[in-house]
Amino acid sequence: xGSMRQKRWVEAATLWQAFRQQxxxxxxxxxxGAVSLMRQGHYHAADELxxxxxxxxxQHVATWLTCAExxxxxxxxxxESAFLSQGRQQVGExxxxxxxxxxxxxxxxxxxxxxxxxxxxxxxxxxxxxxxxQAAELAEKRGDWEQAVRYWRRVIELKPEESRGYLQMAxxxxxxxxxxxxxxxxxxxxxxxEILSTVEPSAQPASLSHDVRSRRGWLNFAGLVFxxxxxxxxxxxxxxxxxxxxxxxEPLLHLVIYYFLFGKLLNAGVENYGLFLLCGLVPWMWFxxxxxxxxxxxxxxxxxxxxxxxxxxxxxxxxxxxxxxxQLPALLLLLLLGMATDPKTLSWALLYLPxxxxxxxxxxxxxxxxxxxxxxxxxxxxxxxxTGLMLLMFLSGVIYQYQTLSGIIGQWVEFNPMTxxxxxxxxxxxxxxxxxxxxMAYVLAVALAGxxxxxxxxxxxxxxxxxxxxx
Amino acid sequence: xxxxxxxxxxxxxxxxxxxxxxxxxxxxxxxxxNLEVYAGETLxxxxxxxxxxxxxxxxxxGALRPDSGSLTNxxxxxxxxxxxxxxxxxxxxxxxxxxxxxxxGYSKKQILQRLDEIQEYSELGDYFNEPxxxxxxxxxxxxxxxxxxxVSPDVLLVDEVLSVGDASFRKKAERxxxxxxxxxxxxxxxxxxxSQIENLCDRCVILQDGQAIAGxxxxxxxxxxxxIVRAK
Numbered sequence: 001x002g003s004m005r006q007k008r009w010v011e012a013a014t015l016w017q018a019f020r021q022q023x024x025x026x027x028x029x030x031x032x033g034a035v036s037l038m039r040q041g042h043y044h045a046a047d048e049l050x051x052x053x054x055x056x057x058x059q060h061v062a063t064w065l066t067c068a069e070x071x072x073x074x075x076x077x078x079x080e081s082a083f084l085s086q087g088r089q090q091v092g093e094x095x096x097x098x099x100x101x102x103x104x105x106x107x108x109x110x111x112x113x114x115x116x117x118x119x120x121x122x123x124x125x126x127x128x129x130x131x132x133x134q135a136a137e138l139a140e141k142r143g144d145w146e147q148a149v150r151y152w153r154r155v156i157e158l159k160p161e162e163s164r165g166y167l168q169m170a171x172x173x174x175x176x177x178x179x180x181x182x183x184x185x186x187x188x189x190x191x192x193x194e195i196l197s198t199v200e201p202s203a204q205p206a207s208l209s210h211d212v213r214s215r216r217g218w219l220n221f222a223g224l225v226f227x228x229x230x231x232x233x234x235x236x237x238x239x240x241x242x243x244x245x246x247x248x249x250e251p252l253l254h255l256v257i258y259y260f261l262f263g264k265l266l267n268a269g270v271e272n273y274g275l276f277l278l279c280g281l282v283p284w285m286w287f288x289x290x291x292x293x294x295x296x297x298x299x300x301x302x303x304x305x306x307x308x309x310x311x312x313x314x315x316x317x318x319x320x321x322x323x324x325x326x327q328l329p330a331l332l333l334l335l336l337l338g339m340a341t342d343p344k345t346l347s348w349a350l351l352y353l354p355x356x357x358x359x360x361x362x363x364x365x366x367x368x369x370x371x372x373x374x375x376x377x378x379x380x381x382x383x384x385x386x387t388g389l390m391l392l393m394f395l396s397g398v399i400y401q402y403q404t405l406s407g408i409i410g411q412w413v414e415f416n417p418m419t420x421x422x423x424x425x426x427x428x429x430x431x432x433x434x435x436x437x438x439x440m441a442y443v444l445a446v447a448l449a450g451x452x453x454x455x456x457x458x459x460x461x462x463x464x465x466x467x468x469x470x471x
Numbered sequence: 472x473x474x475x476x477x478x479x480x481x482x483x484x485x486x487x488x489x490x491x492x493x494x495x496x497x498x499x500x501x502x503x504x505n506l507e508v509y510a511g512e513t514l515x516x517x518x519x520x521x522x523x524x525x526x527x528x529x530x531x532x533g534a535l536r537p538d539s540g541s542l543t544n545x546x547x548x549x550x551x552x553x554x555x556x557x558x559x560x561x562x563x564x565x566x567x568x569x570x571x572x573x574x575x576g577y578s579k580k581q582i583l584q585r586l587d588e589i590q591e592y593s594e595l596g597d598y599f600n601e602p603x604x605x606x607x608x609x610x611x612x613x614x615x616x617x618x619x620x621x622v623s624p625d626v627l628l629v630d631e632v633l634s635v636g637d638a639s640f641r642k643k644a645e646r647x648x649x650x651x652x653x654x655x656x657x658x659x660x661x662x663x664x665x666s667q668i669e670n671l672c673d674r675c676v677i678l679q680d681g682q683a684i685a686g687x688x689x690x691x692x693x694x695x696x697x698x699i700v701r702a703k
Contacts, residue, residue, distance in 0.1 A: 179673055180511060180512075180655065180673070183513070183652070183653070183671070183673070184653040184654075186670070187649045187652065187653045187670075187671075188653065190649075190670075191645070191646050191649045191650075192646070194646075194650070196653060219578070220573070220576065220577075220578050223573060223578060223579050224570075224573045224574065227569065227570060227573055227579060228570060231559065231562055231566055231569075231570055232559075234561075234562060234566065235559045235561040235562050236561075238561045238562070238602065239561055303556070304556055304557045304574075305534060306529055306534045306535070307534070307551055307553035307556040307557075308534075308550075308551070308553060308556050308557070308574050308575070309532065309533065309534075309549075309550065309576075310574060462536070463535075463536040466534060466535060
């Protein structure tokens with residue numbers, strides 16, 4: 001009935017009148033007609049229709065409910081009560097009538113009686129929500145918040161889509177002093193009931209900063225470093241057209257240039273100088289690239305350190321792993337070249353090569369991490385890294401035989417671990433000999449001593465790695 | 472009161488300003504802040520721009536150490552909800568999600584299992600496999616939020632990040648956040664929105680001139696806040 005929905009009561013009353021003639025056997029035109037008249041204030045006319053309805057449609061709940069409403073609107077509580085009990089006699093104990101009776105008793109201030117009616121209503125209503133809702137309101141009126149919470153919970157169970165239940169529930173929880181639940185239900189009323197379903201994290205992540213000493217923490221950290229190193233390489237490759245081919249092309253170009261420039265044109269009088277040179281250059285390029293990018297790595301990781309729990313050691317380690325992965329093909333190229341040009345390369349001594357590589361890796365990690373820490377504290381050092389590496393290259397016997405250096409410099413150069421590492425590569429690849437055990441042990445000792453320093457610095461000085469600022 | 476996850480005692484932070492001249496001047500975003508974060512609560516942090524709200528979160532997360540006073544973490548895992556932390560724009564959404572998830576403490580295996588979930592939540596579709604540089608700002612932040620929602624640390628620090636993406640995604644993000652709060656996640660929420668704090672928080676503090684002003688109830692603190700705003 002559009003006109004009733006739009007509250008055009010006069011029009012509705014006329015329509016219902018027409019319907020009464022057409023469908024005289026149905027209660028609806030009588031009752032709705034009465035409602036339309038009541039809304040206009042014509043109580044007397046409404047009463048005539050209702051009296052007719054009581055005679056003809058006494059078996060309909062709606063008849064008695066409408067009559068009760070008529071009495072209620074006139075403020076006649078006794079009459080209302082009479083209609084309701086009359087209705088219950090006619091129709092039987094019916095929840096709508098019982099609820100209305102409870103409501104009436106509530107208005108009379110007769111809570112015990114109201115509760116009794118409500119309980120009966122709930123008993124015969126089964127899964128209906130309204131009597132429970134009334135029970136909750138009754139409990140609230142009595143100030144019994146514990147009961148109220150129970151009933152509102154039941155209302156929510158019966159009608160999870162109704163937002164009012166959540167709001168009332170929130171209020172009841174709040175009155176009971178349970179603020180957390182109150183907020184839960186308040187949010188549910190605003191954002192929908194799905195919010196109440198708890199989110200179950202399927203796996204608890206390990207916190208990087210706290211668990212780094214546990215085994216799982218270590219594994220996660222190592223995984224993080226390797227993943228990031230590989231992703232960095234991928235990212236680097238994505239920026240170029242030839243992508244991954246550069247991993248081979250770049251060192252190959254290097255090798256070719258040095259091989260021809262120094263080995264063929266400027267032969268320094270060393271036997272097989274080209275290969276000699278490459279044995280120095282390839283390990284040196286690895287070392288130097290790893291150091292130069294790890295030096296500024298902590299500086300570059302400022303925002304990540306501020307926004308996550310990642311430990312500072314992450315940054316230089318990623319740089320070193322990244323450049324190691326990048327330089328491995330060059331090392332392979334060197335070996336192939338050696339085997340192709342010099343029969344001495346292919347010998348059992350090659351088995352020492354992994355040991356030398358590991359020793360160099362240890363040295364690189366220690367130097368790289370120390371430098372990264374130093375640069376993050378004193379940025380100015382970053383400008384010296386390039387020059388320092390250049391100087392170190394000349395002091396490491398990369399392009400000459402360090403034994404030929406005379407005087408005090410020659411003696412000092414022997415203390416440079418990189419000199420010894422490069423000499424070891426040459427012994428294995430050029431001469432097919434095992435490397436000098438004493439010098440390898442010395443390099444390892446230097447790396448270990450540095451490693452202790454690294455551990456101390458990174459464990460205790462984290463605060464100095466993070467730049468302070470508002471951002 | 473339930474047990475405390477984090478306790479801040481007289482926390483102060485200061486740093487040098489690169490001012491003109493030789494005299495070094497210092498700026499102190501926080502001075503003598505005493506604060507407790509209890510298990511299961513939602514703590515709101517209000518304050519003007521530059522009041523030190525973000526600095527406070529960085530102290531709580533452990534990224535910054537206080538210059539004076541102390542932060543005691545009673546064995547809780549703390550994470551800042553930082554969208555797009557560590558994003559590499561040359562890598563695909565997928566690769567960024569893998570690294571982002573690992574950064575939050577998952578193993579690679581765990582994060583690979585969740586990739587589909589992240590892709591679906593971010594609503595990126597096939598763009599998920601495109602480099603992030605081809606993303607719009609909204610798409611990138613959607614991905615960031617999708618990665619971040621996979622974590623549930625003991626204490627979640629949230630710095631005004633509930634405004635990501637378009638209206639419908641914002642609604643979804645907000646809903647997810649509310650779900651976390653409703654399910655008892657401990658949250659420290661920095662917000663400029665008074666109504667948001669009022670709606671979500673059990674407790675609230677104001678940062679003003681480097682100090683924390685606390686009060687009995689959220690309502691009381693908000694009244695103080697209104698006064699401060701009016702005095703401005």
